[in-house]
Amino acid sequence: MSEMLSGAEILCRALVDAGVEVIFGYPGGAIMPFYHALPDHPRLRHILVRHEQAAAHAADGYARASGRVGVCVATSGPGATNLVTGLAAAHMDNSPVVAITGQVSRPMIGRDAFQETDIIGITLPITKQNYLVQDVTELAEVVAEAMAVALEGRPGPVLIDVPKDVQNQKIEWRGAQASGAAPHRDPRALARGQSLTPGASPGSLEDGVRAAARLIAGAERPLLMVGHGVILAQAYAEVRALAEKTGIPVITTLLGISAFPDGHPLHLGMPGMHGEVHVNRAIQNADVIIGIGLRFDDRVTGNTASFAPQARIVHVDRDRAEIGKNVPVTVGIVGDARDITRRLVAAVEPRRCERWVEHIRGFVRTRAESYRGDLSPEAILASIYEASHGDCTIVTDVGQHQMWVAKLYPYQRPNTHITSGGLGAMGFAVPAAMGVHLARPHGTVWAISGDGGFQMNMAEMATMVQEGLPVKMAVFNNGYLGMVRQWQQFFHEKRYSCTPIWSPDYVKLAEAYSIPGYRVKEASELADVVGRANAQPGPALVEFMIEQEANVFPMIPPGGSLSEPIEAEPAAAGGA
Amino acid sequence: MTGVPPSSSAAHTVAVLLDDALVTLNRAFGVLRRRNVPIEGLALHPSGTVGEARLTFVLKADAVTADRVAQQFHKMIGVRSVMVLANDDSTMEAKR
Numbered sequence: 001m002s003e004m005l006s007g008a009e010i011l012c013r014a015l016v017d018a019g020v021e022v023i024f025g026y027p028g029g030a031i032m033p034f035y036h037a038l039p040d041h042p043r044l045r046h047i048l049v050r051h052e053q054a055a056a057h058a059a060d061g062y063a064r065a066s067g068r069v070g071v072c073v074a075t076s077g078p079g080a081t082n083l084v085t086g087l088a089a090a091h092m093d094n095s096p097v098v099a100i101t102g103q104v105s106r107p108m109i110g111r112d113a114f115q116e117t118d119i120i121g122i123t124l125p126i127t128k129q130n131y132l133v134q135d136v137t138e139l140a141e142v143v144a145e146a147m148a149v150a151l152e153g154r155p156g157p158v159l160i161d162v163p164k165d166v167q168n169q170k171i172e173w174r175g176a177q178a179s180g181a182a183p184h185r186d187p188r189a190l191a192r193g194q195s196l197t198p199g200a201s202p203g204s205l206e207d208g209v210r211a212a213a214r215l216i217a218g219a220e221r222p223l224l225m226v227g228h229g230v231i232l233a234q235a236y237a238e239v240r241a242l243a244e245k246t247g248i249p250v251i252t253t254l255l256g257i258s259a260f261p262d263g264h265p266l267h268l269g270m271p272g273m274h275g276e277v278h279v280n281r282a283i284q285n286a287d288v289i290i291g292i293g294l295r296f297d298d299r300v301t302g303n304t305a306s307f308a309p310q311a312r313i314v315h316v317d318r319d320r321a322e323i324g325k326n327v328p329v330t331v332g333i334v335g336d337a338r339d340i341t342r343r344l345v346a347a348v349e350p351r352r353c354e355r356w357v358e359h360i361r362g363f364v365r366t367r368a369e370s371y372r373g374d375l376s377p378e379a380i381l382a383s384i385y386e387a388s389h390g391d392c393t394i395v396t397d398v399g400q401h402q403m404w405v406a407k408l409y410p411y412q413r414p415n416t417h418i419t420s421g422g423l424g425a426m427g428f429a430v431p432a433a434m435g436v437h438l439a440r441p442h443g444t445v446w447a448i449s450g451d452g453g454f455q456m457n458m459a460e461m462a463t464m465v466q467e468g469l470p471v472k473m474a475v476f477n478n479g480y481l482g483m484v485r486q487w488q489q490f491f492h493e494k495r496y497s498c499t500p501i502w503s504p505d506y507v508k509l510a511e512a513y514s515i516p517g518y519r520v521k522e523a524s525e526l527a528d529v530v531g532r533a534n535a536q537p538g539p540a541l542v543e544f545m546i547e548q549e550a551n552v553f554p555m556i557p558p559g560g561s562l563s564e565p566i567e568a569e570p571a572a573a574g575g576a
Numbered sequence: 577m578t579g580v581p582p583s584s585s586a587a588h589t590v591a592v593l594l595d596d597a598l599v600t601l602n603r604a605f606g607v608l609r610r611r612n613v614p615i616e617g618l619a620l621h622p623s624g625t626v627g628e629a630r631l632t633f634v635l636k637a638d639a640v641t642a643d644r645v646a647q648q649f650h651k652m653i654g655v656r657s658v659m660v661l662a663n664d665d666s667t668m669e670a671k672r
Contacts, residue, residue, distance in 0.1 A: 120599065124606045129653045130599065149653060321647035324640075 005173040007136040007166045008033035011100070012041040014143035020071050021045060022062060022438045024055035028075025029115055031102030033167035047434065047467050050459040052079050054431035056086020057420075057457070060095045061395060061435030064418050067234070069150050070095070070435060075102045077115030080161075081122065085425055088126040090157040092422025093255060094232060096150035097157040098143075099123075103132070105165035119161055128156035136169040154319045155232060208333040209340070212290065212314045213347035215331065219288035221356045222248045223311075225271065225300075228255035228421070229293015229318055235338035236260070236414045239292065241345045247352040249360060251279055253294050255421040258411040268360065272300040273556045274403040278363035280554075280562040283308050285359075290314045290344075293337040296326040297422070306561035316340045365567065371547040374523040377404035377476070380544050383526035384446055384474065385410060387534035392444035393418060393436050397429035397453035400482040403552045405448055427456030433471045434463060444472065444534065451477040451503045461513040464539040472533055473541040475506055478548045486551045490566065491558075510541040518542045585662040587616075588635045588642040592649050593656040596622070596629040600654035604631055607648050613637075628656065634663070 005013075011034055015023070024047045027035045038046060049055045052074040059070030070090075074083050080101040090097040104113040120132050129149050131142050139162070146158040216222055230239055236259055243250050243266050250260045251271050260267050269276045271283055280302075283289070289311045294300065296315075301307040304327055312330040315323050316337060323332035333340050371377070381404070384392070390412055396402045396419040411417050418436060420428040433447035454475045464471055476482075485499040510517030516536055518529045520543070533540040554565035594600050601620070608615055614636040623630040635642055639662065646658045 121602070124603055125610045129603075132599065154651075319651060321644070321651050325644060 002172045002174045004170045006033060006037065007133075007139050007162065007169050008037040009040070010136065010139050010171075010173065011143065011162065011167065012037050012044060014140045015071065016041055016043050017140075018069070018144060018147045020069070020147075022047065022435075023071045023073055024049055024058040024062075024435065025073030026052050026055060026075070026079060028077075028079045028102065030076035030104055030164045031073060031079070031100075031162075031167075032075075033164060034073065034100070034102065034162070045438075047438070047463065047469075049431065049463050051457065052082035053085050053427065054434075054457055054460050054463065056083045056097065056099065057089065057425070057428050057431035058435035058438075059097045059099070060086060060090045060093075060428075061418060061432030062439045063090070063095045063097055063155075063435070064093075064432075065393060065415070065436040066439035067232075068096070068439075069147050070097045071100070072097065073100045075115065076104055076119070076164075077117045079115075080117055080119035083159075084122060084126070085423075085427075087123055087157045087159065089420045089423040089425045089428060091126040091128070093420065094155045094228060095157070096155040098146050098150050099157060099159045101159065101161050102167070103161045103163040106134070106163045107165075109163065119159065123159050126157070127159050130159040130161065132161045133163070133166050136166050136171050139166065205333065205335060205340075205343070208331055209343045209347050211331045212333065212344060213349075215288050215312060215314060216246060216248070216290065216344075216348050217351070221282075221286045221310075221359070222246070222288040222290065222353060223282055223286045224248050224250045225253065225283075225289055225291040225294055226250055226256040226259050227253045227292065227294025229316075229337045230256060230259040230341075231293075231415050233293065233318075233337035233339075234414070235292070235336075235341050238338055238341035238345060240264075242341055242348070245345055245350050246348055247354065247357070248290070249282065249353065249357055251282070253297070253300055253421075254406055254419065256294060257406055258414055258417040261412050262410045263412065266357070270406050271562075272297075273302065273558075274407065274552050274554070275300075275556075275562075276407065277365045277554050277565055277567065278360055280556070280565065281363040282360045283311070284563050286311045288312050288314070290316070292316045292341060293318070295322050298326070301327060302556045302560055302562045306563065308562075316344075371550040373547050375520065375526075375544060375546055376523070377401070377546070377550075378408050379523045379526060380474070380476070380520075380530075380546075381405060381409045383530040384448075384534070386527065387530045388444045388446070392416070392446055393433075393440060395419065395429045395433040395436055395445060395447045397447075397449035398424045398426045398483075399450045399453060400478075400486065400550070400552050401448055401450050401476040403483075404476075426453035429453060430457045430460050430471070430473060431463075433473075434460065434467075434469045437469050437471055446472045446474055448474045448476070450482060451475055451479065452481045452501055454506075455501075455503065458509070461510065461515055461539065461541075465513055465515065468538070470536070470538045470540075472536070473539065475541065475543045476546050477503055477506070477543050478546050478550065479503070480548060482550070483552070485549070486555075489549070489551070490555070506541060506543040516540045519545065521545045585664040586636065586638055587663040588637065588639065589661045589663060590633055590635050590642065590645060590649075591659040591661075592631040593623055593658075594629055594631060594652075595654035595656070596627050597654065600652075601629065601631070603652055603654070604649065607645075607652065608633070611645065611648055613645055
């Protein structure tokens with residue numbers, strides 16, 4: 001049996017066939033045929049955002065929390081360009097997102113038509129793949145391929161640009177045509193398991209695992225460094241088994257946080273620019289580092305010339321191009337973090353590292369915090385932990401609060417910490433938390449932002465109300481773009497150029513959106529207010545009036561060595 | 577450095593076989609631009625196989641950089657193979 005279907009209807013059916021349940025989007029001229037067809041497909045729940053950037057961040061948040069593809073939709077021109085920041089964030093953090101954009105009709109392409117933009121060209125460097133659909137007969141297959149490409153190997157965003165006349169084009173439809181055998185996809189694009197030794201030809205996976213096991217056996221001061229790849233591969237049990245079988249202490253990068261339980265005796269914390277002193281010292285003293293699913297980002301390594309000077313590095317990554325890209329590697333193993341870690345667990349001999357762990361413990365500093373009042377980040381985060389009984393997902397924005405959360409929140413469950421790490425996109429938390437809620441409808445989600453980042457996407461409170469998304473919002477208000485102010489204090493002669501930032505009355509603002517709003521000025525109010533906000537059936541907002549000039553310590557100066565942290569106010573430290 | 581025979585050459589010829597599709601070619605040029613690759617000369621030809629093009633360029637860089645560039649191409653969807661030749665060398669190695 002066959003029927004005549006438009007491109008727009010095929011698009012909807014292809015999304016349903018791919019298992020899509022939620023779409024974040026915003027209608028407009030060139031995507032109107034799709035929106036016309038959408039109501040006939042009630043399985044596709046559409047979330048109407050207030051800005052397309054939020055659609056992309058929400059799809060990203062959904063993808064990270066669910067492990068499935070997040071989908072966002074926008075019209076041509078401004079709709080498409082507004083997606084760009086969200087797609088770049090998904091690209092930098094390897095999040096599987098599919099963006100569908102309307103495009104002007106084919107005869108108009110290239111003529112600078114109304115709301116025409118070359119979104120394929122614009123997104124080339126921030127997508128894994130993108131498609132301009134030239135003919136309706138390709139559409140179903142392109143959607144199926146895009147969904148597969150977004151997820152497979154190292155995940156990432158994919159964009160499908162669909163001209164309006166292709167959406168309106170009708171063809172005879174004979175049921176799902178997408179075979180899954182995508183025509184353009186080269187199976188070699190998927191990195192296969194492989195080991196890489198400098199100067200030698202690629203060897204077998206077993207060679208790499210054996211070489212890594214030998215290094216581990218001979219190491220006196222080994223470290224495990226765990227990144228986002230462990231969360232993407234859900235290799236939690238394997239990493240824990242490897243740590244416990246060998247006694248090797250574990251470091252979690254910003255995006256690796258929650259891949260290993262915080263309270264575990266082998267967990268050291270976060271490395272890098274705002275990593276704790278003992279973590280960075282452990283790196284600088286290590287003789288073997290086993291890095292799993294991380295790219296040795298410059299925020300982790302500081303100056304690579306002085307990074308881990310004594311260490312031989314084993315690097316496990318899904319992406320062959322990452323091995324040796326940022327730091328020299330002794331053994332590179334290409335493959336899935338879960339598979340490779342499981343093999344490592346089998347290959348290593350049981351051992352202990354008690355003296356080394358004891359040695360690292362000697363590096364731990366009790367640090368004078370810089371906040372003068374009692375409403376400290378620790379106290380606020382402890383109140384959120386208590387109110388949610390330690391069972392919620394935390395989505396953070398970018399800046400000082402992001403570092404405080406990364407350092408201080410006691411994550412116990414896997415993949416409960418979501419943040420924009422690679423791109424560092426302010427405005428991420430609020431929309432991404434909406435996506436997290438839709439992926440985990442029965443869990444609590446807190447979006448933690450500063451007063452700067454919150455103001456970037458606070459219009460999404462309207463989305464939460466209209467679509468019934470009970471996101472709990474925490475705003476750390478210090479009246480500054482705090483992280484930039486901190487840099488100005490340390491490196492720019494305290495010239496606070498354009499960093500003081502005015503805020504509206506967030507409590508009244510929340511009320512204007514019919515959302516309960518609270519303000520906390522003293523620590524004594526925390527338990528009561530945060531408890532009440534957490535118990536709200538719908539969204540809620542809590543503003544925390546924190547110390548204005550509080551700093552994140554320690555700090556490695558940009559481009560500096562992990563061995564030379566700033567540990568206190570520059571004045572007290574004798575000037576920076 | 578991984579996979580490429582040791583070489584002191586500061587110039588390498590890279591040949592990429594890839595889908596002869598506009599978006600793939602765009603993406604390939606994007607890799608050169610995006611990764612800030614120092615190139616000298618760039619040529620695009622039909623490879624002789626239907627639907628396949630050959631992109632050839634001279635890279636003004638050492639073997640480590642050449643390998644890194646090859647890896648960035650290799651993971652691109654639509655790229656079929658990447659070959660790197662040290663310009664003072666007489667052997668060419670196909671990257672998988």
